[in-house]
Amino acid sequence: MTVVYSVEGRRHTAIEEASFHAGDGEKLVLLGPSGCGKSTLLKTVAGFIPPDQGTVLVDGRPVKGPGPDRMVVFQEFDQLLPWKTVHDNVAFAVRAARKVPAREAAEQARRYLDLVGLTRFGGFYPHALSGGMKQRAAIARALAVEPEILLMDEPFGSLDAQTRTLMQGELLSIWARTRKTILFVTHSIDEAVLLGDRIVILTEGPGRVKTVVSPGEEARSPSSARFVEVCREVRSHLQVAFGGGAG
Amino acid sequence: MMPRVPRLAVLVPRQLIIALGLLAVWEVGCRLAKVNPLLLPPPSAVFISFGQLLQAGDLLPYVWTTFALLGGGMLAGLVLSLILTTLAIISRPARELLLTLTAMLNPLPAIALLPLALLWFGLGWKSLLFVLLHSIVWSMSLNLYTGFAAVPETLIRVGRNLGLAGWRLVMGIYFPAALPYFVAGIKLAWAYSWRTIIAAELVFGATGGHGGLGWFIYKQRYAMETAAVFVGLVLIILIGLVVDAGFREVERRTIRRWGMSL
Numbered sequence: 001m002t003v004v005y006s007v008e009g010r011r012h013t014a015i016e017e018a019s020f021h022a023g024d025g026e027k028l029v030l031l032g033p034s035g036c037g038k039s040t041l042l043k044t045v046a047g048f049i050p051p052d053q054g055t056v057l058v059d060g061r062p063v064k065g066p067g068p069d070r071m072v073v074f075q076e077f078d079q080l081l082p083w084k085t086v087h088d089n090v091a092f093a094v095r096a097a098r099k100v101p102a103r104e105a106a107e108q109a110r111r112y113l114d115l116v117g118l119t120r121f122g123g124f125y126p127h128a129l130s131g132g133m134k135q136r137a138a139i140a141r142a143l144a145v146e147p148e149i150l151l152m153d154e155p156f157g158s159l160d161a162q163t164r165t166l167m168q169g170e171l172l173s174i175w176a177r178t179r180k181t182i183l184f185v186t187h188s189i190d191e192a193v194l195l196g197d198r199i200v201i202l203t204e205g206p207g208r209v210k211t212v213v214s215p216g217e218e219a220r221s222p223s224s225a226r227f228v229e230v231c232r233e234v235r236s237h238l239q240v241a242f243g244g245g246a247g
Numbered sequence: 248m249m250p251r252v253p254r255l256a257v258l259v260p261r262q263l264i265i266a267l268g269l270l271a272v273w274e275v276g277c278r279l280a281k282v283n284p285l286l287l288p289p290p291s292a293v294f295i296s297f298g299q300l301l302q303a304g305d306l307l308p309y310v311w312t313t314f315a316l317l318g319g320g321m322l323a324g325l326v327l328s329l330i331l332t333t334l335a336i337i338s339r340p341a342r343e344l345l346l347t348l349t350a351m352l353n354p355l356p357a358i359a360l361l362p363l364a365l366l367w368f369g370l371g372w373k374s375l376l377f378v379l380l381h382s383i384v385w386s387m388s389l390n391l392y393t394g395f396a397a398v399p400e401t402l403i404r405v406g407r408n409l410g411l412a413g414w415r416l417v418m419g420i421y422f423p424a425a426l427p428y429f430v431a432g433i434k435l436a437w438a439y440s441w442r443t444i445i446a447a448e449l450v451f452g453a454t455g456g457h458g459g460l461g462w463f464i465y466k467q468r469y470a471m472e473t474a475a476v477f478v479g480l481v482l483i484i485l486i487g488l489v490v491d492a493g494f495r496e497v498e499r500r501t502i503r504r505w506g507m508s509l
Contacts, residue, residue: 048404066407076401082505083423096409096419127506145409 019054020200020209022149025179029196031186031234037207038185042153045183046072058148068097071142075154077134080126080141087113087122090141097145112144113137115174132163136170143178152184156191168194172220189238193219193230201237211237288474293481296474306463310482313459317444320376324383324436331384332391345392349385357382357443361450370451378447382439387432394428395421427502427509434494441490445483 022028030038043049045056047066056063058070073079080089090109094100100108113122116136126134135155142150156164168191175182186192192199193215201210213234218226270290276282277289284292300306334341357378364374398421406420422429448461458466460479467475502508 046404046408048407066404066410068408068410070408072404072408074401074404076399078399079401079405081402081405081420081423082507083426083501092419093409096406096411096415125505 027182027197029184029192029199031192031199032202033187036202036204042185046151068145069148071145071147072151073138073142073155075157077131079138082126086124086137090144093141094144108144112140116140149181189234292474293477297478309460309463312457320379324380327384328387331388349389353385358446379440382443383436386435390428390432394425398424427507
């Protein structure tokens with residue numbers, strides 16, 4: 001897939017021939033520093049930006065535009081509709097995407113707010129929630145629509161380090177219960193190793209796939225030797241990719 | 248949790264006490280200085296006149312005339328602004344035209360157009376409506392346009408992600424997201440048009456036999472019923488206060504509650 005941007009009249013190739021595949025129920029992480037086009041890649045999969053060459057296939061069908069089969073969790077805290085309560089945010093999404101009766105949507109909203117631990121906060125308006133809770137609500141909203149794939153665009157990027165660690169653990173436990181296919185964009189090596197079944201390392205703009213790393217189950221704990229080892233391996237790939245010819 | 252917005256009930260008493268104090272100063276001052284009541288009647292005389300006018304049923308038709316025209320003007324202005332804003336969003340030339348017109352005409356006080364309006368539409372409600380529309384449409388369109396332009400890209404993407412498009416995207420995302428600007432626009436339109444219509448009625452009087460509040464004041468001055476002139480002024484203040492309180496209540500239940508205040 002190739003994505004060419006036009007910024008102030010100048011064409012800028014954000015992604016050049018990035019090709020990868022996410023298996024059913026897999027957590028695939030796109031890793032690279034800012035400016036490597038990983039967010040553009042995710043927006044292309046989401047259908048917000050059409051690729052100039054190549055196609056995005058979901059279950060073999062080409063993506064033609066945005067759709068609820070690929071729900072996005074954004075980095076921004078303001079992705080919740082401020083005029084709706086947390087519960088209504090989720091229920092609204094379910095009804096907009098699947099046209100189910102209101103009662104069924106409410107039921108679904110409760111179930112997914114339970115899943116992310118926001119049962120008690122369904123009646124709150126988003127502005128009353130902390131950043132971490134907002135992102136949890138956004139995850140609940142995305143999952144409640146029951147998409148084929150969850151697209152996460154640095155969803156924990158604006159959180160403080162402590163909350164981020166907490167949320168990473170929760171995402172793993174949510175995934176363990178839903179087995180949803182996840183495409184996760186991040187620039188954090190730790191996060192990538194912790195969450196990813198496979199890590200797609202991208203080179204600097206125009207983005208290309210540099211290599212793919214599979215951390216394996218032993219790397220799930222940040223204190224394990226395997227985690228440290230994979231982090232080092234990923235970092236060395238990134239240094240080759242970004243450090244120029246110096247190394 | 249929710250930001251504490253003082254309710255009207257909490258705000259009123261202290262301001263009420265101040266207002267009563269000012270009235271007392273006015274009353275005592277008039278009596279002690281023996282002011283000519285034709286120039287400045289004491290508040291007691293205004294109060295009595297108020298009661299008499301209400302009893303005679305003389306007051307409400309004037310209020311009604313003003314409100315009917317104002318309501319019609321606001322509604323027509325809102326529809327016109329929505330059309331202009333929609334055009335400005337879909338077409339670039341229309342956008343530039345609207346922004347230029349707004350920049351040019353917004354600083355022009357509506358009442359300054361009254362002589363022209365009289366020339367074009369004659370004495371009557373059409374002229375009043377013309378100046379009313381002028382006082383509403385430009386500020387309203389500008390607010391609506393700014394509101395739509397300020398909808399966060401993320402929220403639009405959330406809507407499109409859910410498969411919303413066209414009218415459903417406008418009603419589901421754009422409109423509620425721009426609500427703070429709509430409310431601001433309506434408040435401004437009300438403030439402008441309320442001043443404009445009273446002033447226009449003063450200048451030109453009755454429309455088709457029935458006059459509004461401005462005309463009422465003018466007529467009472469002509470008859471040297473100074474207390475009744477004050478009744479008209481007090482009524483204008485009271486109506487303004489009630490409408491403002493209404494706006495505050497709407498804001499408290501919507502954009503403030505949602506943390507969306509500008």
